[in-house]
Amino acid sequence: EAGVTQSPRYAVLQEGQAVSFWCDPISGHDTLYWYQQPRDQGPQLLVYFRDEAVIDNSQLPSDRFSAVRPKGTNSTLKIQSAKQGDTATYLCASSRDRGHERLFFGHGTKLSVL
Amino acid sequence: QQQVRQSSQSLTVWEGETAILNCSYENSAFDYFPWYQQFPGEGPALLIAIRSVSDKKEDGRFTIFFNKREKNLSLHIKDSQPGDSATYFCAASASSGSWQLIFGSGTQLTVMP
Numbered sequence: 001e002a003g004v005t006q007s008p009r010y011a012v013l014q015e016g017q018a019v020s021f022w023c024d025p026i027s028g029h030d031t032l033y034w035y036q037q038p039r040d041q042g043p044q045l046l047v048y049f050r051d052e053a054v055i056d057n058s059q060l061p062s063d064r065f066s067a068v069r070p071k072g073t074n075s076t077l078k079i080q081s082a083k084q085g086d087t088a089t090y091l092c093a094s095s096r097d098r099g100h101e102r103l104f105f106g107h108g109t110k111l112s113v114l
Numbered sequence: 115q116q117q118v119r120q121s122s123q124s125l126t127v128w129e130g131e132t133a134i135l136n137c138s139y140e141n142s143a144f145d146y147f148p149w150y151q152q153f154p155g156e157g158p159a160l161l162i163a164i165r166s167v168s169d170k171k172e173d174g175r176f177t178i179f180f181n182k183r184e185k186n187l188s189l190h191i192k193d194s195q196p197g198d199s200a201t202y203f204c205a206a207s208a209s210s211g212s213w214q215l216i217f218g219s220g221t222q223l224t225v226m227p
Binding site for chain 2: 042
């Protein structure tokens with residue numbers, strides 16, 4: 001079974017630039033999550049989907065961040081105008097159980113905003 | 115406000131010893147507590163989990179001890195191996211209300227050969 005695939009692995013930006021992260025979840029997993037993990041901290045939920053519907057995006061900075069999952073499979077997280085404080089690893093995870101008991105994480109995209 | 119707290123940022127043990135990683139939480143509604151293991155350059159992976167109706171969960175060398183009254187839990191890694199060197203995250207979620215898996219800040223475990 002292929003794992004969660006994310007790209008790119010690394011991104012380096014200047015402040016104000018835009019960036020998109022892409023995620024391919026495990027086949028058959030209807031729930032997809034985006035987490036932000038600052039250096040030396042635990043992951044923090046940004047948004048999660050069930051199929052194509054956003055279930056909770058209350059932690060997503062809506063003025064600059066957006067996330068979509070149009071066909072209920074792959075997903076894209078976009079930062080419109082990056083800030084230095086956005087420097088972190090962005091993790092995508094998927095789950096097939098509605099109880100969220102086991103999340104499968106990808107390797108993440110390490111973002112540096114200079 | 116840190117809802118899930120891991121008291122040690124780092125822990126070093128010798129090979130063969132038992133590593134004990136501690137975690138505490140604030141929200142009484144939390145009823146599911148997974149521990150995730152993360153190696154450098156990888157995403158976290160579920161290691162073991164416990165529900166609040168139990169006070170102990172064992173899986174091979176890994177055991178969770180849970181104290182609902184004190185709102186704390188610990189992960190014991192018996193016969194630690196150098197390959198166990200990783201960051202361990204305690205997490206918590208509630209089955210009622212708005213779901214969110216809250217992670218602690220992690221404990222970096224180093225097992226010396």
